[in-house]
Amino acid sequence: MNLKNYRTVIAGESIYLKILEEKNASSEYCRWLNDQEVNEYLETREAAIPELKKYIKEKLESEDCLFFGIFYKENDKHIGNLKLELTGEGKKSVDYGIMIGDKNYWGKGIGTEATRLILNFSFNKLNADTVELSVLADNKAAIRIYEKTGFKIIERKIKSVNHDGRLFDDIVMAISRDKKK
Numbered sequence: 001m002n003l004k005n006y007r008t009v010i011a012g013e014s015i016y017l018k019i020l021e022e023k024n025a026s027s028e029y030c031r032w033l034n035d036q037e038v039n040e041y042l043e044t045r046e047a048a049i050p051e052l053k054k055y056i057k058e059k060l061e062s063e064d065c066l067f068f069g070i071f072y073k074e075n076d077k078h079i080g081n082l083k084l085e086l087t088g089e090g091k092k093s094v095d096y097g098i099m100i101g102d103k104n105y106w107g108k109g110i111g112t113e114a115t116r117l118i119l120n121f122s123f124n125k126l127n128a129d130t131v132e133l134s135v136l137a138d139n140k141a142a143i144r145i146y147e148k149t150g151f152k153i154i155e156r157k158i159k160s161v162n163h164d165g166r167l168f169d170d171i172v173m174a175i176s177r178d179k180k181k
Helices: 027-034 049-061 110-124 140-148
Strands: 009-011 015-019 065-072 077-087 093-100 130-136 152-163 166-176
Touching: 009 110, 015 110, 027 049, 027 077, 049 065, 065 110, 077 110, 093 110, 110 130, 110 140, 130 140, 130 152, 140 166
Parallel strands: 093 130
Antiparallel strands: 009 015, 015 065, 065 077, 077 093, 130 166, 152 166
C-alpha cells in the first residue's frame, strides 16, 4: 500500500486528525519540542521551523508514513501529532507514535481518543494486522493510555535507550486485529 497521497481527516468526539502540511510548522509547534517537559520522553530535544518543515515534507513524500496533526474540534487548534509507519512483511504492521504537545490539553483524554481513532483507522482502513509502539518505561501516562486502548507489553528492553546520558528501559507494546476492543 502506498500512503504517499493519502489525505484523510479522521473525526472523533473532541478532536480530529488531519495530515500535517509544511504550513503547520509553527512557532508553537517548535515550542512544544523545545520544552523539556514535553520532550522528556521524545527523541527530539529541540527544533526550529525549517527543520520541522523539512521533516513534515519528508513524511508527506514517504510511501510508508502518515503524519497526522491532532486538532481540537472546538477551536481548530493544533495540539499534537501522531505518526503511523507501515512495517513488516507485506506492510501489514503499523508502527505508532503520538505526542500531545500543548500541555493545556494533557490529562483530558485526548491521547486515549486519538489512539482509539487511529487503531480503528489502522485495522479498518489500512487493513493492518498489528499496531506496535515503543515507549520508555518511565512514561507511565502513555503506558496507561496504551493499556486502556488494548495494547499489551510484548518486550522490555533493559536500559536500551540513552536520553541525554541517562539509560531507560524501552517497552514494546502491540495490539492485533483480533485483540482490538
